Amino acid sequence: MPRARAIMFDLDGTLLDSLADIADAMNRVLAGLKLPEHPRQAYRFMVGEGMPTLVSRALEPLRDQKTEKVALAAMREEYGRSWRDQTRPYPQIPQLLTTLNRREIPLTILSNKPDDFTRQAVEELLAPHRFALVRGARPDTPRKPDPGGALALAKELNLPPAEFIYVGDSGIDMQTAKRAGMFAVGVLWGFRPAEELRQNGADALIDTPSQLLEILGE
Template structure:
């Protein structure tokens, strides 16, 4: 058992695809750009809002228009995210069990820190997580290990005593860069074959609970 479990947010704890896709498409529609179905948007997620918008745009779009889409997406998502974001079935019960044990729990997300804390506070009971950290000014995105190491420091654990749990290759890279163990979940935004570098790959919350 690890002394700390550090969870990614989108695609791991919460299904936010509908909310992200809705806000992205409304931002694109504002500028008469092609829209995308949820299956396509699923493949755009994982590297922050700017990369999300960049992947959604046709080739050759100017940097100025890209920035307008990023701003429009962020404004819309800030207003509407709650309409398309829910905890995956079984996750609240798993967290409840883990919070009663000896291990400490944390969230580490590439989402802006304000969104990250707002989502966690709305969806999960108070005091479920000891640390919640999203992207903020001066903090590099995952897979840079700085955020993961900051979380370990705040939890009072060494990286080798922590396990990062996520749904993307970025989470695998973050764990490796930080010297942590990694568990990959397949219900999120990256397909199973992309996650085979993790110590464990799990296909259900029940399977994850058995490991933890």
Template sequence: MKFKGIIFDLDGTLVNSLEDISDAMNTVLTDLNYPTHNYDTYQYFIGNGLRKLVARALPSSNNTEDEVEVCFENMLKTYDTNCVQKTKPYKEIAELIHDLDSKGIKLAVFSNKADELTKKVTEALFPNLFDAIAGLTTEELKKPNPFKAIEISKNWNLKPEEILFIGDSDVDIETALNAEMFPVGVTWGYRTEEELKASGAKVVINTPLELLEIL
């Protein structure tokens, strides 16, 4: 088998977390009497980390660095309490992960969500199924920086070209290319097939079990 490891994005790839993330941010906005946003709008706020999402959600008239920082901390507290209230794996994802695990393929999660929250969501929904779980620890290491993806490959003793990198956004595809891994886009998340292909995805799949055909 050519590919021996797979690194998955989390939000929009493994799990649909749109409502929990949106609800948490809207709670922060409501407390400040700021306008809220619908789920369709939040779909395009997700992908560059929660701090960036906060900045995008705040009104332009109240978007100072200090305001973003305060709202970011409040959003984290709110989201931490409810991060798996509505969040669920996408259809076929659980079946896919168990199938890959049974084949002995190494599995990891690499997300721009805060590291603690990434681990909390992944372990709650996929207990003991991933060899590595990496979230955002510092802004400098945020995707599309490939550092953590390369670190995972080294810990696995695998070459980058032996690893699939799977995600639903241009950020994920760019990360895969930067890490010299095989980029696979998925259309059930927050971006379109056209956007994924334009970003450089070598393959775009429409259902999780299609991934088995690549392997």
């Protein structure tokens, strides 16, 4: 790959281990609606494409438009109360971010999590690490794997997409990176298996955060 000048991170499953809070909040919503709950590990394959998709998958096969609308509103409220009960950065992530900040490599975050939750999570759980730009799902940005958000962040930094490393834990992330013309790095500590990452175009896979420095040539 060309020498990278910036890094774009996914958030959940990449920087933050948030599965327990997402799963528990969704299960509380389902219980309130008297619908079947799911094991935490099942949520590994429901998350990644935004909250509306998560809610839709959690309701299957019992969903209808009215129930889905009620459940989505309830999930936003429930998750808003409990999103940081158990969510923490993955091991070695703080050290990685400290090193990247010290080397003055611009860092960005692009998530399908709602924009308000994304920004709050970064501010509260990833401080004091510096990110040049942070963007979650919002009306003016199509959700990943559409490359629009990634390309918009690259444009704001005035850098060519080819000079970005995109780091994520899912096939959606790998598709986003490839469609945006970025170097796709899949992480193996996140929510999805290696085979999914490979099948969706990962240029490299890493087992630990420190291995990203090797890809950077640092």
